[in-house]
Structures are given as C-alpha cells and as structure tokens.
Amino acid sequence: MDWGMRNRLARVIKPQTGRTVMLAIDHGYFQGPTTGLEQPAGTISPLVPYADALMLTRGVLRTSVDPGADVPIVLRVSGGSSILKELSNEDITTSMEEAIRLNVAAVTLSIFVGAEHEKQTLVSLSKLVNEGERYGIPVLAVTAVGREMARDARYLGLACRIAAELGAHFVKTYYCEDFEQVVGGCPVPLVMAGGKKIEELEALKLSYNAIQEGASGVDMGRTIFQSEHPTAMIQAVRAVVHENAKPEEAFDLFNSLAGAKSGV
Numbered sequence: 001m002d003w004g005m006r007n008r009l010a011r012v013i014k015p016q017t018g019r020t021v022m023l024a025i026d027h028g029y030f031q032g033p034t035t036g037l038e039q040p041a042g043t044i045s046p047l048v049p050y051a052d053a054l055m056l057t058r059g060v061l062r063t064s065v066d067p068g069a070d071v072p073i074v075l076r077v078s079g080g081s082s083i084l085k086e087l088s089n090e091d092i093t094t095s096m097e098e099a100i101r102l103n104v105a106a107v108t109l110s111i112f113v114g115a116e117h118e119k120q121t122l123v124s125l126s127k128l129v130n131e132g133e134r135y136g137i138p139v140l141a142v143t144a145v146g147r148e149m150a151r152d153a154r155y156l157g158l159a160c161r162i163a164a165e166l167g168a169h170f171v172k173t174y175y176c177e178d179f180e181q182v183v184g185g186c187p188v189p190l191v192m193a194g195g196k197k198i199e200e201l202e203a204l205k206l207s208y209n210a211i212q213e214g215a216s217g218v219d220m221g222r223t224i225f226q227s228e229h230p231t232a233m234i235q236a237v238r239a240v241v242h243e244n245a246k247p248e249e250a251f252d253l254f255n256s257l258a259g260a261k262s263g264v
C-alpha cells in the first residue's frame with residue numbers, strides 16, 4: 001500500500017485507536033428522503049464534530065456539507081436501483097476523477113453476494129479497486145444483504161472474504177452470532193454496519209460486542225440520526241469504540257448528555 005493510500009485510510013480509521021466511528025447518511029441513493037434525512041444539512045451539521053468520517057453521495061456532499069468542515073469523506077459511488085426494483089442491480093455511478101475532485105478519503109460501493117446481480121457488483125468492486133490503486137484512494141466494500149438472505153457468520157464471512165480477495169481495503173458488514181469468525185476470515189479491517197433504528201442501549205451493546213470481537217469500528221446511520229438525541233448517541237458510540245466503554249457506561253453517558261440538552 002503506498003503512502004497516499006495509507007494516509008487516506010488513516011484519516012478514516014484513526015491510528016490512535018485503530019478504530020473509526022463513521023456516520024452513514026447515504027440512504028437517499030436508493031430509498032429517497034429517509035426519515036431524519038429529508039433535509040440532510042440540518043441533520044448532518046451537529047453530528048460532524050463527532051464523526052470520524054461521513055459516508056454519503058456526491059449529491060448530499062455538494063448540497064449539504066460545509067466545504068470548510070474538517071471531516072473525511074467516504075463517497076458512495078454505486079447506485080442505479082431503487083427500493084421499487086431489484087436492489088442488486090447497481091453499477092458505478094461516480095467517477096474516480098470526481099472523487100478526487102471532491103477530495104475524498106475513500107470511495108465505497110455495495111456488493112450483493114448471492115443476489116441476482118452478484119457478478120456485476122463484484123466486477124464493479126474489482127474495477128473500483130483497480131482505479132483506487134492507481135490514484136491511492138481506498139475502497140470500502142459494503143456487504144449488502146438481500147431481502148431473503150440470512151445474516152449469519154457463514155454468509156457474511158463469505159461476502160467479506162470475497163470483498164477482501166477482490167482487493168477492498170476495508171469492509172462493512174452486519175453483526176451476527178460468531179462475528180469473530182467473520183472478522184477472523186477477513187484479512188482487511190472490518191467495520192460494523194448499523195441497520196434499522198433500534199433502542200440506544202441495544203445498539204451500544206451490539207457496537208461493544210463487535211468491537212470486542214475485532215471490528216475496527218462502526219458505520220451507523222439510522223440508529224444515530226433517528227435517535228431523539230443524535231449528538232448524545234454518537235458520543236456514546238464513540239465511547240464504546242474509542243474508549244472501550246461498557247454498553248451500560250456509554251448508555252449513562254447518553255442519558256446524561258441527552259438530559260443536559262433537554263434541561264432534565
């Protein structure tokens with residue numbers, strides 16, 4: 001890995017802890033105005049100081065993030081399908097030239113292992129890695145899970161390993177039972193995906209387990225920005241990820257920050 005690639009990766013996965021708290025706000029690229037992101041700028045700006053990186057599309061980056069913000073960008077460069085159609089039918093939608101112009105730290109796309117358009121998404125990953133290697137831009141592969149697919153260690157382990165073998169520099173996947181097997185079979189850093197909004201303590205427990213079982217951080221969206229207290233939640237997640245806080249300790253932090261904010 002050359003210096004530029006390593007430097008960009010270190011902007012996302014912080015060398016001080018070897019971990020990251022990424023904020024995922026790319027939902028609109030296939031599901032439109034997701035709850036909490038109808039007007040992205042207002043949701044994003046209070047969270048930026050606590051995010052190690054933002055994962056988003058060029059459209060939201062251009063329109064809704066202050067160019068003066070000191071936050072690394074992981075740019076989603078895949079798309080082409082919507083929730084109304086077959087989700088795996090994605091292609092690369094944003095060029096590497098554009099990613100460089102936007103000064104991103106990394107690019108990302110989804111792979112759909114076992115889905116109808118599996119090959120198309122795996123070839124896209126490979127092509128993106130070829131370009132990333134040329135320009136020193138790391139590639140994050142997201143192991144998207146189709147509607148009928150099991151989120152178990154066998155399936156997620158397969159998807160993560162394929163992503164790493166095709167050259168992804170880091171991988172995002174869901175937490176599951178025997179998660180350490182998924183981490184163990186993946187030779188590149190792995191960040192835990194969030195998923196649908198769940199209770200704060202539950203999300204902190206999941207994050208804690210993932211970190212203790214070897215994840216290099218989390219990349220969460222709805223669990224943070226759909227919380228009643230998003231800035232409190234992201235700070236609680238940071239405590240788990242960067243300070244090894246126990247879930248209950250982090251939940252206490254969440255409650256005290258949330259209480260302070262609402263004047264309770």
Ligand code: 5RP
Pocket residue numbers: 024025026027055110142144193194195196219220221222223
């Ligand atoms: C889609 C993604 C999105 O970034 C992800 O869905 C957003 O995060 P969350 O599910 O935590 O709201 O990777 O495959």
